Amino acid sequence: MNLRAVKGMNDILPEEIGRWHRLENTFRELVELYRYEEVRPPLVEPTALFVRQIGEVTDIVEKEMYSFDHHGEDLTLRPEGTAGVARAYVEHNIHTREPVSRWYYLGPMFRSEKPQKGRYRQFYQAGCEILGDPGPAIDAEMIDMLVKLMDKLGIKKVSACINSLGAAGTRARYREALVAHLTPLKAGLSEDSQRRLERSPLRILDSKDPRDAEVIAGAPSILDLLDEDDRAHFESLCRYLDRLRTPYVVEPRLVRGFDYYTRTLFELRAEGGELGSQNALGGGGRYDRMVHELGGPEVPAIGFALGLERILLAMPEKPNPRRKSVLLAPLGESATAEALAIAKSLRSYGIAADVDGRKASLKSMLRRANATGAAFCVIVGDTELARGIVQVKDLNAHSQEDLSRVDVARILADRIRSSHPPGGA
């Protein structure tokens, strides 16, 4: 039987993990500076949570969820993180403990979409949610943080698009205006958009079909329909972003595929590059009604999620990290025991080390030391051991010397540390 990974679900191999760690660590370090704390909700939630919060007539709920019946319970692999976070917030009565919560999460999400570059069925998100602050100051802070994060990751060609959806009333009025604009033009729309015209006309604005492009460009702007409070919220947001010198683009036709959004909406778009139509690196917005709809009090909220695979595609390559480990190459039986002891001692100094236990030729062990990026290869031979020494190959300097068996671990640890000061590259 030829068993392979499920279509659209990828193995992330150790050779790729360095970039993942760099991305995840940069994200964690930055958001913790803004006082976000990590939360880890389950990967599986009741199906009803997503149906109600994301919305019944959305692509995700209509066709992309991995849902199953487990002994009579309707469950779903989470297609996104926000609904689960809000559920946890309500379930644990977090609002009674603190007025504002800043939470972040990292982990896999599942959507049964047609796989292509930058679009997978299992993909990773890093997200932040703030519950308990109505904005707009923190809306600006959040967007500014995202721009900062892109800068830290070396992603230059990216723009932050912002829009406002207003409150529920505005959305209803906009929906009417949009339907009035689109109905006479229906025949020229793509089949998908024709179908959406009745059930979810706002989503037509998301269409990438060239047949829809012109009609969308002429569509009315939701910003013209905002009521006074929503307009003031949006204008303040722009003012705060200006004050923070955050570059942004007002995009009145920005809509996103969830029903839960209210007011502020934003998306990070990569310009050019290899992502093509999957150019949304991340996005988010306000969802001021969700906590209440889940049975909690009236708690406003805002958040975003980044698609980590897409960010990695947009991130520049970094040169290989510097070598800092040691490979022990024993030649013979008693040499192997000594090699194990030297490796143990190196690790006690905080230096990564491993022993080649294959009983392979010296040439093959040296080749492996080089391939694994070791800084030193320690050759432990029975004859040398009898004289109290081991041979050390410096794989950066391409030099070789004899060191005392007793001192070798300490000396190499010192050398590696001095070429890699703590906190250095």
Ligand code: HAM
């Ligand atoms: P979303 O726009 O659906 O928002 O997803 C956020 C990001 O996840 C997207 O911009 C994209 O980079 C990535 N992404 C989405 N689907 C896929 C896929 N199939 N393959 C690869 N990457 C993908 C949310 O999920 C909201 N929960 C964001 C949010 C948080 N809103 C408020 N709080």
